[in-house]
Amino acid sequence: GQQLNQSPQSMFIQEGEDVSMNCTSSSIFNTWLWYKQDPGEGPVLLIALYKAGELTSNGRLTAQFGITRKDSFLNISASIPSDVGIYFCAGQLGPGNTPLVFGKGTRLSVIA
Amino acid sequence: NAGVTQTPKFRILKIGQSMTLQCTQDMNHNYMYWYRQDPGMGLKLIYYSVGAGITDKGEVPNGYNVSRSTTEDFPLRLELAAPSQTSVYFCASKRGGQSSGNTIYFGEGSWLTVV
Numbered sequence: 001g002q003q004l005n006q007s008p009q010s011m012f013i014q015e016g017e018d019v020s021m022n023c024t025s026s027s028i029f030n031t032w033l034w035y036k037q038d039p040g041e042g043p044v045l046l047i048a049l050y051k052a053g054e055l056t057s058n059g060r061l062t063a064q065f066g067i068t069r070k071d072s073f074l075n076i077s078a079s080i081p082s083d084v085g086i087y088f089c090a091g092q093l094g095p096g097n098t099p100l101v102f103g104k105g106t107r108l109s110v111i112a
Numbered sequence: 113n114a115g116v117t118q119t120p121k122f123r124i125l126k127i128g129q130s131m132t133l134q135c136t137q138d139m140n141h142n143y144m145y146w147y148r149q150d151p152g153m154g155l156k157l158i159y160y161s162v163g164a165g166i167t168d169k170g171e172v173p174n175g176y177n178v179s180r181s182t183t184e185d186f187p188l189r190l191e192l193a194a195p196s197q198t199s200v201y202f203c204a205s206k207r208g209g210q211s212s213g214n215t216i217y218f219g220e221g222s223w224l225t226v227v
Contacts, residue, residue, distance in 0.1 A: 004154070042116075042202050042218030043155070088154055099145065099170060100216065102154030 006089050006103030013079055014111050021106040022073040023089035031092035032065050032072035033100065038085045046087075047074070079110050114138050118203050118219035125193040125226045133188040133222050135203030142208035144186035145170075145216070146178065148199040155202060161186055162208065193226045200224070 006023045013019055023032070031050055035043035047058050049065035049072060056063055062075045072091075076083055089103040116137045125131055137144065142163045147155035147170075157170030161180040175197055177189045186205075190197055203219040 006154075009152075040221070042204070042220050044218070045215055048215070090154075099157050099160055102147075102156075104152065104154045 004089055004091055004101055004103040006106055008106060009104070010107040010109070012109045012111060015079060015081060017079055019076040019079055019083070019108060020073060021087060021089075021108075022071060023091070023103045024071040025091060026070065027091075027093060028069045029091035029093055030069075030095070030098075032063070033090040033092075034061075034063050034072070034074045035088045035090060036085050037088065037105070043088055076108075079108075081110050081112050084108060084110050116203055116205050116217050116219040118201075118222050120222060121220070122223045123225070125190075125224065127193060127195065127226060129193050130189070130191050131193065131224075132190075133201055133203070133224070135186045135188065135219060136184050137186075137203075137205040137217070138184065139205060139207070139217065140183060141205035141217075142183070143206040144180065145204040145206075146176070146186070146188045147202045147204065148172065148197075149202060149221075150199050158188065158201075190224075195226050198224060198226045 004023050004025050033048050034046045037043045047063040052069045053067050054065040060077045086105040086107050088105045090100040092098050119134045145160045146158040149155050156172045159178040161167045164183050167178050201222045204216045206216045
C-alpha cells in the first residue's frame with residue numbers, strides 16, 4: 001500500500017521549546033491532515049490542508065502542505081505538558097471519498 | 113453528544129473464537145471506517161463504507177467481515193480470531209461529499225488481545 005514516511009519517530013523536549021515534525025511520500029496527495037492521539041483515546045484532527053503551499057495555524061500549531069504535494073510539516077511552538085501524545089500525518093490520494101493513508105506517528109514527550 | 117461509540121473497550125479472545133466489535137454514530141454520517149493500530153504503527157484501514165448497504169475492503173481486510181445495514185451502525189466481525197489480530201481497533205465516521213472536508217471523527221478504540 002501507499003506509504004507515508006513520518007519523522008522523527010519520537011522526541012523528548014523541554015517545556016517551552018518549539019517542535020517540528022514532517023511527513024514525506026513518493027506519491028502526490030490531494031489533502032494532508034494532522035492528528036493527535038492521547039493515550040487511550042482515538043485520534044483527533046488538528047489541522048487539515050487542501051492546497052499545495054497552504055500554511056494553516058491552529059493556536060500554537062502550524063502546518064504546511066508542501067509545494068510538490070508530496071510532503072507536509074507540523075510545527076508546535078512553545079510546547080506545554082499537555083502537548084504530550086502521538087502525532088499522525090495522514091494523506092488522501094484522491095477525491096473526498098478516498099480513504100486516508102496514515103504515517104506511523106511521532107511520539108512527543110515534554111519535560112516540564 | 114455521543115459521536116462515534118465503540119464497544120467493547122477491552123476484550124480478550126482465545127484463538128479460534130469469534131466476536132463482533134460494535135460501532136455506532138449519531139451524526140448521520142455516510143462514511144464509516146474500521147482501522148487497526150499496532151504498536152509503533154499508524155492506522156491501517158480494514159474496511160470502509162460509503163453508505164448503508166455498501167462496504168469495501170481497505171488495506172488489511174483478511175480475517176474480518178463488516179456489514180452496514182443502517183447508516184448508524186458498522187459492526188466489525190472476527191470469525192476465527194488469530195494472535196495476529198491482537199491490536200487496537202478504531203471506528204471512525206465522516207459526513208462525506210466533496211464539500212464536507214475531511215473531518216473524520218474517531219471512536220475511543222477497542223483493545224483486543226487474542227491468546
